Amino acid sequence: MSSSATNITKKKIRTGIFSGSFNPIHIGHLALANYLLEFEGLDEIWFVVTPQNPLKEKEQLLDDQLRLKMVEMAISDCSHFKVNTIEFDLPKPSYTINTLKALENNHPDRDFVLLIGADNWLIFHKWLNHEEIKRNYNILVYPRRGHVVYIDPEYPNIRCVNAPLIEISSTFIRDALNRGKNMRYFMTSKVYEFVKQHNLYQK
DSSP, rough: OOOOOHHHOOOOOEEEEEEEEOOOOEEEEHHHHHHHHHHHHHHEEEEEEOOOOSSOOOOOOHHHHHHHHHHHHHHTTTTTTEEGGGGGOOOOSHHHHHHHHHHHHHHEEEEEEEEEEEEHHHTTGGGGTTTHHHHHEEEEOOOTTTTOOOOTOOOOOOEEOOOOOOOHHHHHHHHHTTOOOOOOOGGGHHHHHHHHTTTTTTT
């Protein structure tokens, strides 16, 4: 074998990190992930279930294991979607910089790409060690209606993507379920049946 062949480095698996409460996961999450996987050069997308977002209230957050179960159900039919529970084992609240560093240490064969919405990008300066994230990690920013994104050319590793606008929120679904509305087509059938079976989001 030639020396040039032995020096070839194996290409890293380009892995999107889709972090969220997923309270509950819905078809908007899945459609967005589908788009990013197919159109933005990702090999896989990891759904990182967040136990506690430091910028969100926790009082309406469903139990971690229930939200995890719903994500597992929702993505079970797609081999390129995975669920990851790394934040369950990290200090609370969950900070993205800690998650990214832990993932890198645990999976040196992967090139991680942070996926965030335009709404979060506009408050990115509030995130812990935000400058370190911007300088050291690839980031894809997907659109949200009413949020105009500017990305400094200083960061070629950060890009806006032209993903479809999907205006479905977990908050809307929770409120509707609490009012007794049928939300069958806002979630996968497995997730919806699980929600109904366990009377989730009912006060």
